[in-house]
Amino acid sequence: MTGRKPRERGPLRRFARNRGAAVGALLVALMVLAAMFAPIISPYGPDDADLAAALRNPDRLHWFGTDNLGRDVFSRVMHGGRVTIPVAVVGVLAAVSVGVPLGLIAGYYGRFFDTIIMRLTDILLAFPAMLLAIAITSALGIALSTVSIAIAVFSTPTYVRLVRAEALRLREREFVIAARSLGATNRLIIWRHILPNSLSLIIIQSSLNVAFGALTVSALSFLGLGAQPPTAEWGVMLADARADMRVAPHVAAFPGLAILVFVLGFNLLGDGLRDAYDPRSKR
Amino acid sequence: MAAYAGRRIALLGPVLFGVSVVVFMMLHLTPGDPARMVAGINATPEQVEEVRRILGLDQPLHIQYLRYVRRLLQGDMGRSLATREQVLLNLWPRYLATVELTAAATVVAVTLGLTIGIVSATRQYSFIDSGLSVLALVGISTPAYWLGLMLMLLFSLQLGWLPSAGRGGFAHLILPAITLGTLAMAVVARMTRASMLDVLNQEYVQAARAKGLRERVVLARHALKNALIPVITVIGLQTGQLLGGAVLTETVFAWPGIGRFLVDAIKARDFPIVQGGVLISAVTFVVVNLVVDLLYSVVDPRIRYSSVGD
Numbered sequence: 001m002t003g004r005k006p007r008e009r010g011p012l013r014r015f016a017r018n019r020g021a022a023v024g025a026l027l028v029a030l031m032v033l034a035a036m037f038a039p040i041i042s043p044y045g046p047d048d049a050d051l052a053a054a055l056r057n058p059d060r061l062h063w064f065g066t067d068n069l070g071r072d073v074f075s076r077v078m079h080g081g082r083v084t085i086p087v088a089v090v091g092v093l094a095a096v097s098v099g100v101p102l103g104l105i106a107g108y109y110g111r112f113f114d115t116i117i118m119r120l121t122d123i124l125l126a127f128p129a130m131l132l133a134i135a136i137t138s139a140l141g142i143a144l145s146t147v148s149i150a151i152a153v154f155s156t157p158t159y160v161r162l163v164r165a166e167a168l169r170l171r172e173r174e175f176v177i178a179a180r181s182l183g184a185t186n187r188l189i190i191w192r193h194i195l196p197n198s199l200s201l202i203i204i205q206s207s208l209n210v211a212f213g214a215l216t217v218s219a220l221s222f223l224g225l226g227a228q229p230p231t232a233e234w235g236v237m238l239a240d241a242r243a244d245m246r247v248a249p250h251v252a253a254f255p256g257l258a259i260l261v262f263v264l265g266f267n268l269l270g271d272g273l274r275d276a277y278d279p280r281s282k283r
Numbered sequence: 284m285a286a287y288a289g290r291r292i293a294l295l296g297p298v299l300f301g302v303s304v305v306v307f308m309m310l311h312l313t314p315g316d317p318a319r320m321v322a323g324i325n326a327t328p329e330q331v332e333e334v335r336r337i338l339g340l341d342q343p344l345h346i347q348y349l350r351y352v353r354r355l356l357q358g359d360m361g362r363s364l365a366t367r368e369q370v371l372l373n374l375w376p377r378y379l380a381t382v383e384l385t386a387a388a389t390v391v392a393v394t395l396g397l398t399i400g401i402v403s404a405t406r407q408y409s410f411i412d413s414g415l416s417v418l419a420l421v422g423i424s425t426p427a428y429w430l431g432l433m434l435m436l437l438f439s440l441q442l443g444w445l446p447s448a449g450r451g452g453f454a455h456l457i458l459p460a461i462t463l464g465t466l467a468m469a470v471v472a473r474m475t476r477a478s479m480l481d482v483l484n485q486e487y488v489q490a491a492r493a494k495g496l497r498e499r500v501v502l503a504r505h506a507l508k509n510a511l512i513p514v515i516t517v518i519g520l521q522t523g524q525l526l527g528g529a530v531l532t533e534t535v536f537a538w539p540g541i542g543r544f545l546v547d548a549i550k551a552r553d554f555p556i557v558q559g560g561v562l563i564s565a566v567t568f569v570v571v572n573l574v575v576d577l578l579y580s581v582v583d584p585r586i587r588y589s590s591v592g593d
Contacts, residue, residue, distance in 0.1 A: 122294075123301030126569050128527025131561055134542075135305070138549040138557045139312040215426055219531055222428050223546050238429060245432065246440050256429030264424035271420070 021272020027265030031258070035081025044072035046079035046232035055248040064254040067237070068244050073251055076232040077258045083233040085262070087144050087226075088213030091151025092206055098152070099159025100202060104190055106160065107167025118164070121157045129154040133216060137225045147226045151213040162205055166198040204273045211266035218259050234259045287580050291573065298569055306562045307351050310554055311344070320552060321364060360562070361555035363548075370559040374541060378563055380450055381540035384463060384532065385525045387456050391464030392471055392525075393518055399468070400475020400514075405502065407480060415472070422469025427528060431462035431535035448537035463532040467521035474517045478510040485509075512583045519575025523568035 038046075043063075050070035058065040064073035106117040127135070133150035140146045167190075170176055176193050184192070220226035221235030229236050234255040241252035310317050318335035319326070326334070335341050339350055354361070360370035399419065403412045438458060439447035446455050482488060483506055491505045492498070530542025537543075541560050548556035 119297055119301070122298050123305065126298050126302050127305075127561075127565050128524050128568050130524070130527030130530060131564050131568075132527075134527075134530065134545055134549065135309055135557070135561045138545075138554070138561075139309045141314065142549075211424070218426060219428065222426075223530065223534060225546065225549065235426075235428075238426075238432065242432065245436055249436050252429070252432050252436070256426055256433070259426045259429065260421070260424055263426075264421060267420060267424050 020268050021276065024265045024268025024270075024272055027261055028269060031081055031262045031265065032085060034078045035085055038075070038078040038082060042072075042075035042078045044075040046076045047071065047230060048075075055244060055251070057248075058250055065248065065250045067241065067251045068248075073237075073254050076237060077234070077254050079232040080234040080237060080255060080258060081262070083144070083221075083227050083231060084214050084217045084235075084259070087148050087217045088151060088210050091148040091213050092155055092209045094148065094152035095155035095159055095209065096202065096206060099156040100163050100195075100198075102156075103160040103163025104167050104194060104198075107164035108171055108186065108190055108194060110168075114164070117160060121160050124153065124157045127154075129212070129216070130219070133220060134225070137220065142225050142228075144227060147217055147220050150220070151209075151216055155209045155213065158205055158209060159202065162201055163198050166201060167194050170194050170197055200273070200277050204270055204277065207266050207270035207273060211263045211270065214259065214266070215263055288577055291576055291580075295569065295573060299566065302562070302565045302569065303352060303355065304348070306558050306565070307348050309558055309561070317554075321554065355562075360559040363556050364553045365551055365556075370555050373556065374544070374559050374563060377539060377541045377544045380538060381526065381529050381533070381542060382567075383450075384456070384459055384529055384538055384540055385522065387460035388462075388464035388467065388525050388529075388532075389518070389522050391460050392467035392521060395464075396468040396471025397475055397514070399472040401479060401502075401507070403472070403476040404479030404483065404510075412476075416476070419469040419472045419476075422465050423473070425465060426531075427462055427466060428531040428535050430465055431458070431532055434458050434462060435535065450539055459532050459536045459538055462535065463525055463529055466528065467518075467525055470521055471514060471517060475510065475514050478513050479506060482506045482510040512579070515575060515579050515582060519572050519579075522575075523571050526564050526568055 034041075048071060050066070053062075053066050053070040055068055056062055056066040056070075062072050062074065064077060067073055067076070102117050106114040124132070132154045133147070136150040136153060137146050140149065170193065176189055179189050179193060217226055218233065218235030218238070221228075221231075221233045222239045223235075224239065227233035227236050229240060237255040238252055241248070241255070245252055313320060316331070318338065318340050319331050321338065322331045322334040339347050342350070358371055360374075362368060363370055363373055366373070399415050403415045406412050435447045435458060438445045445458055447458075449455060488501060488505050491501045496504075527542075529538075529540055530546060532538065533540040533543040534546065541564065545557055545560040548554075548560070
């Protein structure tokens, strides 16, 4: 996060940095496990309505209270991760599988490939992420698969740029030149040397992209362009809760906090990994 | 300078071309027959053919594209399918509302972000620094629409200090601007802190201190000026992202901007509106980034001598 010089970095600082990453990993693990085991451990079903118990404040029976249909907010928040997390992760994985090869080709082979790929990347970067997501939704229709595609499309340039820069840098390193002079093919060099050495950066970037992806899933759902009611998804829950905000603010508060905690976890993780990997990197 | 500006502006051509192709293709990427979609579900086959002919959808794709661009250059973005009004006339007042909101959010983000970043950096590892750093991290993790709802709950519904919805005077602008600006503020704060720390370790800053300049002078004259260079880029990028992010804030606060209008148009399948809105926003984003790049090269002459595009 900072550009301080190595000599100023005591063990205490290292620990502090690792602590951030550890907290991040813990938050992420907590949210993922809660989502995975929600059907088994959540106290109520996500769609169990009980109109007699609508808009209850948080208490012992309903830790996060109940919503306008008397559904248990805690259970719905747990189930919400079952939508948001996979949709974001699938989008980011798709971006990795497209962006990393393109970045490798652009950076390693250069010339013509580089020009084409980077100009295309520039065009994608000409759209603010949210706008691109809206444009894609409008073309492909409102669906969760569309949301994954949107996340894939606006995340891809981040990998292209990152991996290209790495490939450009590594291409001229001694061990690559040595491998080449020993007769290694380009394919072998890319697989054995360039890709493995770019991996940590790719993982760090993915961590930040999943964070932003999750924000996007919930944002689009909040706008009515992603998951649809009555699905227990964080953004949908927030949109539903707006009407009753005055009398039951908790219904809106908890789904938002869930998104915050999940995204914060991934950001902490990404920051921590970045610092651990490259203390001089700036952000 | 002129040469750099020329090269940078020349790059604008391909990007704008690409943007127009993407926006043009939106209609053709739609699963199913665009003419049928435009005509509506209840249209007869003859009506669908009529629409196809009027929209020129029976022509080859490149002819259609050329016609699209020719119309665009004349300021014609077609007509709304719902109201039959000119898209541009429909979009323009909403676009201005979004620009107002985005500008206000940028002011919030830059003033608070720079302040937080500088305070953090000059007190590195202090209690204040840790607190502000955590705050910035939470800032980049908070969903804006949730923040908006919570601010509205507190300041409008509970305290009754500020209006909860709509566009009007300055009071109407405060909550939406904070909501929209928080993410960018956090990003700017993090960037400023990192950049300041980088610069404060440089030898010329230590030299300035060694010759006995007051810390305030060292910070303002020597450190800040150079630390701001990377921050400017981030501000430019963030301003563009605000244009996209505005859609959420507009939804929360019923702000009559372009984003909210686009979302409604998507649900109503009003395609020309969506295309026009996406195009205007993307072009604005591109132009803002161009201006920032040029500004950047004025502040940092080194940029002009290195190659463009890397």
